[in-house]
Amino acid sequence: MIKKMAILNAFKLSFIALPVAVGLACASQPAQAALSQGTNAPDFTLRGALAGKPITFSLKSALTKGPVVLYFFPAAFTAGYTQEAHDFAAAAEQFQAQGATLVGITAGNTDRVSEFSKVECRDKFAVLADPGALTAILYHSVNTEHQTLLSQRTSYVIAPDGNILLSFTSNNPEQHVSETLESLKKWHASQVQK
Incomplete structure (x- = not known):
């Protein structure tokens, strides 16, 4: 017994x-690091807004027009992320001059992306809703410090062939604009030399 x-x-x-x-x-x-430079960017299609109007964005389709600058941010209408949107909006013409499509993605307050695209992104680029952070998970860009899954502040520059040219994670919003623009310029210079 x-x-x-x-x-x-x-x-x-x-x-x-x-x-x-x-x-x-x-x-x-x-924590799993963001996808690294030189890897293939996972394809995705998400709904969002540009200048307050609904859109559907396909990475595959956007890459047929040129490189894509994709930046993940945790939530709309918070101080740091609003500043980042302003910085990207101010530099939108420089991204266009490099032939790049600029797009933001958030898993936080996804019901407000339309308003955010108009007010804070100043009608300059699309903002996509990523409910459940599913696309952020694909890109290893998830912030796990909160009870709900949110996007981490990570930016990618993706070449038209789908190759990731830059993977950059930082809490400093200003660096995202300068790092992504610099990466685009280097890529364009390498294309001219070919």
Whole structure:
């Protein structure tokens, strides 16, 4: 009888210890880094808005026109992300001069992308809604510090062949504009030399 109770207690303890061990192992894993330069950008299609009007954006389709600058941000109408939108809007003509399509993606307050595209992006570029952060997950650009999945502040420059030319993660909004523009200019210079 004592032996049976010892086995039963060990069995009960394993049901408690196993989930705790798995949880600790997962917590000790580093966050997955953004997709790296040189990898292929996953294709996606999302709905969003440009100048407050609804659009459907397809990466594959946009790449037929030239490079794409894709920037993920956690949520619309918060201080840092509003500043980033203003910075990208101010530089929109420079991106156009490089033949690039500029687009923002957010998993936060997705019901407000239409308003955000008009007010904060100043009608200069599209903002896409990423409910559940599914596209952010594809791009390894997920911020796990919140209870809900949100996009991490990561920017990508994607060449027309789908190759990622730049993968940049930083909480500094101003750097995203300068880094993506610099990457586009280097890519254009390399195309001229071919």
